Structures are given as structure tokens and as C-alpha cells.
Amino acid sequence: MSEEKKITFMLPDQHKEASVSDTSSEKYLEFLPDELTDLVNSFDGFELDTIELHVTGALDSGGATKLFVDFSGEAGMKFTLKKKEEKKD
Secondary structure, three states: OOOOOEEEEEEEOOOOOOEOOEOOHHHEEEEOHHHHHHHHHOOOOEEEEEEEEEOOEEEEEOOEEEEEOOOOOOOEEEEEEEEOOOOOO
16 A cells, blocks of 8 residues: 655745755755645635646655745745635525
């Protein structure tokens, strides 16, 4: 039975001058997929429509994959929310 891999989004810490060439974890903030769910759920009346994820690099360390997202150039993360449709009875 294969073990499920953990995926972490690594966002650069604006105060520590992170760059994709320096993947030391202390220069990045970890953003877990579960935190995305919590963020979306905090917008009452909305649901997640699309995610655009532009990754500048990736690091596979055993059971975890770290996807590095940068603030410059074409890299970045964009979440689009849409209003929840009211269910008709």
C-alpha cells in the first residue's frame, strides 16, 4: 500500500528576501492545502471556483513535495471565488 504524499505550498517571506535559488525553509512560509480550505470557508456565501498556481520550483523530500511560489514575474497564486448558488427546494 503506497503512502500518500504531503503537498506544501512555499510562499516567500517578504521580510527575508526569499528567492527560488535559495530554498531554505526559513525564508518561506508554508501554506498547506487545508489552510486554503479554511480560508475559502471564511468567505460566507462563496465557494472556490478556480485556482491558478504558478510554481517556480519544486522540492521532493521523501513523503513531502514542496511547491515554491514566487511573487515576481509570472509566478504566483490566484484564487477565484464565486457566489454560492442557493439550493431550490
